[in-house]
Amino acid sequence: LDPRAPQGLAAAWLRAPWLRRSALAVLSVAAVVLLWWLLLPRTVIVTPLVRGEAVQAVYATGTVEASVTIRIAPQVGGRIIELKADEGSRVSENDVLARLDDRDLRESVAELEARARYAEQQFDRASRLMQTGATTREKLDQVQADLNAARHSLRRASEQLAFMSLRTPTAGTIIRRDGEIGDYIPVNQPVFYIAKAGAPLRISADVDEEDIPLVKAGQTVLIRSDAFPARVFNGEVKEITPKGDPVARSYRVRIALPSDTALLIGMTAEVNIVTAQKQNALLAPSSAVKSGKAWVVRGGRLVQLPVTVGIKGRDRSEIAGDLKDGDMIVTEPAQSLKAGTRARMQVEAPRAAAPATPAKP
Numbered sequence: 099l100d101p102r103a104p105q106g107l108a109a110a111w112l113r114a115p116w117l118r119r120s121a122l123a124v125l126s127v128a129a130v131v132l133l134w135w136l137l138l139p140r141t142v143i144v145t146p147l148v149r150g151e152a153v154q155a156v157y158a159t160g161t162v163e164a165s166v167t168i169r170i171a172p173q174v175g176g177r178i179i180e181l182k183a184d185e186g187s188r189v190s191e192n193d194v195l196a197r198l199d200d201r202d203l204r205e206s207v208a209e210l211e212a213r214a215r216y217a218e219q220q221f222d223r224a225s226r227l228m229q230t231g232a233t234t235r236e237k238l239d240q241v242q243a244d245l246n247a248a249r250h251s252l253r254r255a256s257e258q259l260a261f262m263s264l265r266t267p268t269a270g271t272i273i274r275r276d277g278e279i280g281d282y283i284p285v286n287q288p289v290f291y292i293a294k295a296g297a298p299l300r301i302s303a304d305v306d307e308e309d310i311p312l313v314k315a316g317q318t319v320l321i322r323s324d325a326f327p328a329r330v331f332n333g334e335v336k337e338i339t340p341k342g343d344p345v346a347r348s349y350r351v352r353i354a355l356p357s358d359t360a361l362l363i364g365m366t367a368e369v370n371i372v373t374a375q376k377q378n379a380l381l382a383p384s385s386a387v388k389s390g391k392a393w394v395v396r397g398g399r400l401v402q403l404p405v406t407v408g409i410k411g412r413d414r415s416e417i418a419g420d421l422k423d424g425d426m427i428v429t430e431p432a433q434s435l436k437a438g439t440r441a442r443m444q445v446e447a448p449r450a451a452a453p454a455t456p457a458k459p
Contacts, residue, residue, distance in 0.1 A: 139440040144395055144426040145383060148448045152379035152409035152416040155320070155370035156312055158351065160303030162323075162365045164273065164293035165354075171288045172198060173261045178279050183290070185275050189266045195290050198283065200262035207259050210252040217245040269295040273363050293363065301333060301353040301361075303369050307342055310349045312373040319353050320370040323361060331359060335371060374409045379416040381448075383429045387417065393428040394421070395441045400428075402437050414448075 176198030183195045224241040227233035274291035277283055301321065305313060319333035336354040343349070353369060355361060386392050392405045408416030421427075426443055428435070 139398070139442040140400065140435070141442045141444060142393070142395065142400070142428050142435075143430065143446055144443045145429050145446050145448050147417070147421060147423055147425045147427055148381055149378050149423060150381050150414070152374075152376045152381060152414070153372060153411055154374040154409045155372045156305060156309040158303040158305045158309075158369050158371065160301040160351075160353065160367055160369055162299055162301055162355070162361045162363055162367060164297055164363055165300045165352075166294035166297035167273070168267060168270065168292040168294060169288040170195060170264050170266065170290040170292065171286045172264060172283050173285060174198070174258055175283060175285045176200070176262055177282045178277055178289075181275075181277075181279060183272055183275075185272050187272045188270075188295075189272060189292065190269045191266060193266045194263050195266060195272070196264045196277070198262040198264075200259055203255065203259045203262060207252065207255045210248065210255050214245070214248040214252045217241070217248040221245045264289060266292060268292075270297075271295070298357055299355045299359060299361065299363065300336065301355065301367055301369060303351050303353060303367075304343070304346065304348040305351050305371070307347045307349060310338065310342070310351075313338060313351060313371055314373075318372045320372065321353075321355075321361070321367050322369075323365050323367045325362075325365055326360065329360075331361060331367075332356070333369070376409055376416060379409065380418065380421065380423065381414040382417040382427050384411055384413060384415045385430045386427050387415070388431060392417070392419075392421075393431045393435055395426045395428070395443055398440055400435055400437060400439045400441050402435075 178196055179199045180197040181195075182197075183189055183193070189195065221238075221241045221244075224233055224238045228235070228238045270292040272290055273293045275289065276287075277289040283289055301319075313335060315335050315337060317335045319335060321331040321333050322329075323331070333353040333355050336352045338352075339350040351371070353371075361367065382392065387405055387407055390404060390406075391402055394401050394403060403420050405417050405419035405421065408418060410416075426445070429446065
């Protein structure tokens with residue numbers, strides 16, 4: 099480089115006043131822009147603090163089911179040859195729902211009946227001979243044993259024949275049928291599922307193990323179902339299974355439904371188990387509190403306040419501190435906010451109350 103270049107630039111600067119004026123103008127504009135930016139009010143989205151009901155709840159999903167479900171399965175394997183009831187049918191106690199192929203058993207029963215009759219005849223004959231002394235006591239005992247064996251075999255075969263007809267142990271409604279005519283049904287494989295008459299419906303829901311300590315019998319449950327999008331149903335926690343699922347890390351909670359519920363067996367439902375509730379609480383958006391602090395706008399400037407959160411909700415939470423009704427609180431404060439900064443407020447309506455749901459990973 100030419101060591102004389104700096105001196106040359108300086109000489110050119112002195113000889114060109116317009117260059118000096120241009121540089122000063124640029125610096126002046128930059129200073130004005132910087133000052134304007136520093137003094138410009140910060141736009142923040144705020145909402146007024148309001149009074150209302152604070153609700154905290156545990157969220158879960160479940161399925162509507164009958165509180166008493168009876169499974170009808172054959173005790174002897176066989177092929178279905180007749181169906182006498184279908185899903186939705188109301189049945190009475192001891193009604194025949196289906197028959198399995200029993201031709202072989204019927205023939206066996208007929209054969210055993212003949213053997214039993216013959217054994218009875220032999221016993222009667224031996225008894226008469228015993229009275230006249232024409233036979234021995236040993237011979238009579240043998241005939242008696244043959245008769246008893248024939249009767250036992252007939253009774254067992256008759257019972258097996260009865261098993262080929264699937265009957266209802268109680269009155270109820272068939273809610274499911276798994277089997278068609280011609281299907282072979284193994285032993286103990288359910289064919290019919292019956293909801294016992296008079297038994298109320300319930301919801302079985304799986305609750306995360308981290309939330310289960312909050313759940314107690316008797317708590318109110320708010321229920322929604324996609325089948326009734328505009329309705330909220332009420333239920334009550336009835337019982338909690340004492341053993342959880344170590345794989346799913348959840349516990350099953352039984353929720354009782356009123357007898358006149360419109361929910362049907364098999365419907366899926368979203369449940370909110372209310373674990374805490376308070377009236378006339380000071381409410382703020384749940385997103386407004388960060389690390390125990392919240393931002394409000396007072397006198398046109400941002401103020402940061404320490405706050406305490408009570409009942410936590412998904413949308414709104416109970417809040418306490420140096421706050422008052424109507425305070426404008428920043429709904430989602432950014433980390434770049436500075437105390438004392440002038441604020442231009444963009445006000446949004448208070449969020450509607452909704453049952454809380456714990457944060458999920």
